Amino acid sequence: MRHYFPVFTVLGGVIMLFSLTMLVPLGFSWGLGDGAHAVYDEAILATLAAGLFLFLACRGEKRELQPRDGFLLVTLVWTVLPAFGTLPLLLAIPGLSFTDAYFEAMSGMTTTGATVLTGLEHLPASLNVWRCFMVLLGGMGILVLAVAILPLLGVGGSQIFKAETPGPMKDEKLTPRIAETARGLWAVYFTVATACMLALHAAGMGWTDAFMHMCSVMGLGGFAGYDASFGAFDSPLIEAVAIFFMLLAGINFALYFLAWRQRSWRVVFTDLEARFFWALMAGSVALVTVLLLAHGTYPDALTALRHAAFSVISVATTTGFATVDYAQWPIFAPVLMLFLCGFATCAGSTGGGIKLVRSLLLMKQAQREFTRIVHPRAVVPVTLGERVVPPEVLASLQGFMLIYGAVMTAATLALLATGLDVITAFTAVVACLNNTGPGLGQVGPSGNYQGLSDVQTWICTLTMLLGRLELFAVLVLFSPGFWRK
């Protein structure tokens, strides 16, 4: 146990920092006079005290952190912070169970955006700010995790994230240490976030709404301040702004960092993965628009395009905002959208799913099999851009895909065993594992996760966590070899 004290010390520090982030909803509560400020006072004190206690209790033991400690730390951060994140929710909403509060906080910190709450517009505004702000924080964590930590830990072929994207970790002259990478990414993240908030305000949102929905857009999270989600605004202009920034947040943030360093946007527009992402979004929107027109779902092409563009991009980028009940569309469309959310966002973005670069590699591997069958003796390396991807990275990726499929199957079977219907169970798992939020059936765009039983809620909570930490960071803790000295 003492061996892990240095990990706990770092965790204590992170918890203390986390307590300070609650100053943001506290500020909103004061400014808006919504009467909820005592909630944050108590939550901050309790969180700060807990973090300080952990920090002081464990800091006697000193040693250098190893890569292996990274798994433990990352999993602890994403399970313990949501526990403290529940405090404002539990204090402000009478009768809310810990199960539901933890789901909600986990949904925020994993930028999933699935909710168990209804009557959002009747909550203190600062509480919605807190929900959304957790998405922004979760996004910050994910950027560092995806760009700096996972490639270091070698999870599921994520070395290709580093190798392929001209990100901070690749160029030795860029800041190689995690802390500096984090600072660079966050500077970019907040710059884009500020632009997003200003644009949403300019498009017609009040400042509070602009702030909270900016948080959700940047984290590709999907929490909203209204039960009707983005439908509450019913504004094509606001939707257009959201679409624009979802498309920006769906690519590797390291590209922006590099563009800023090089004083040129060229790296962004020549990146293979980013171009593929945008092309995929455009193609999918076009396809769904044509489908909606062919089925006469909307009277005119412009309306069909508007709703297709928002819904497809919202789901495919794993954001999960809703403006219309797309579950009522011809069923091909929502299934396609849920399929896209499994792989469409880029590595190094705040999006969920297996990431586009992994999908590209998988496609190339499948393609290679055909060549191999026709020319059994040919040596066909798998390449990405101009690089040959090493076989051990491909093997890692395969292992990742297998676990991904196994987790999806196991979670679906577990939900079915609790008596949930097939559509709800399967799409809830897809939506949680890919950190998207809305599925179909009971958890569709017009419903939410409130109707689930406690056991079902915990299964979904665990699935969100597994998806967000790219499975291995959590699962490796359960492998017997991990704890052996």
Add this chain to the structure above:
Amino acid sequence: MRHYFPVFTVLGGVIMLFSLTMLVPLGFSWGLGDGAHAVYDEAILATLAAGLFLFLACRGEKRELQPRDGFLLVTLVWTVLPAFGTLPLLLAIPGLSFTDAYFEAMSGMTTTGATVLTGLEHLPASLNVWRCFMVLLGGMGILVLAVAILPLLGVGGSQIFKAETPGPMKDEKLTPRIAETARGLWAVYFTVATACMLALHAAGMGWTDAFMHMCSVMGLGGFAGYDASFGAFDSPLIEAVAIFFMLLAGINFALYFLAWRQRSWRVVFTDLEARFFWALMAGSVALVTVLLLAHGTYPDALTALRHAAFSVISVATTTGFATVDYAQWPIFAPVLMLFLCGFATCAGSTGGGIKLVRSLLLMKQAQREFTRIVHPRAVVPVTLGERVVPPEVLASLQGFMLIYGAVMTAATLALLATGLDVITAFTAVVACLNNTGPGLGQVGPSGNYQGLSDVQTWICTLTMLLGRLELFAVLVLFSPGFWRK
């Protein structure tokens, strides 16, 4: 074109042989006096003439067949024979469309057992014999394909089938040539088939019923002579016999061949894959029995065990007989059963799906990733039994799994685009791709494929074919490299 004449010559020969197999239903028609014999006369003459014409037209061109020709030949055999197999159906059933007849014949030759026909008991008995006999023939083809041809062609890691099973191809002293392998396998196949038919008759079936349901059991096919499938007999004894022979047919037939050669059953009972298969069946039956009892679906434990055992083993072995409408069971059970059919049968059996040996390897690869993450520098080979599986075989297997997933997704989306509901579309694809037969929803155990539109039927037909030929044998024909000299 002339380059492929030698392939067509072989195809012509196979078509001629196929025409002779129609003597079997002709014999039944005479014996039973069902008045359908003219149907077979015409079908035999037309098929024989077509085969002879092809044989004579192409036999001028002579060259040694290459492995690459194998893909073309295998795909031609499994697309052209069903076309001739439709003749008795089209001649005997007025108003039957070619689309439906081809689906039915393909369903037989791929041992899928999905049907578009109703009122089976009102058809001439010999026509049901022909439907079921196509399953037996399909099973013969599959044994040779799986044990001798696919490993030679190196499809989807199927080299492991050869490497791991102590089959005819492995031991150099056994008959290494395909023809002799085929003869050995078929001798075993017909021995077990005869035992199966005698046992079914002894359990209470008439000889005609015993013959046709034996065909379905041996091919793990699932065609029956009654709309109610095995439910028509309502006999626990008959069900027990069917279960026993489905469990025998689900393992590698090369094991029986070897057991016969060695005059010892030891090879059968020590085979890793076979033991895993039986254990998996026993465990799944136990699980479903407990579930049915817990939900009070059946009044007593024995009834629950009876129905659980038959339905689970029927679906998991990709047979697809039904005795009860298990779609009405707690949904966990039918979904588990459909999940099992994707991988539970052994390589070298007549079953569908990816095969248990592939699943075992995939599990081991996933496991290896955990070891790799904890010990990044460790070299961890993937083993099967005592052998190390070569990396290129693993890579092949990965490619296979990717294509398998892609075909499943594409076929489901295609069915959804035609307006089918999600449950029917997805389970129909699972049931066709794994050559199982019944899915859920419209194509569930109490329904069939009759209600599908022509386009939907063709999608399912193609999916059955792809599944049966392990994807690559068909798909490689569409890769540009294949036709290049």
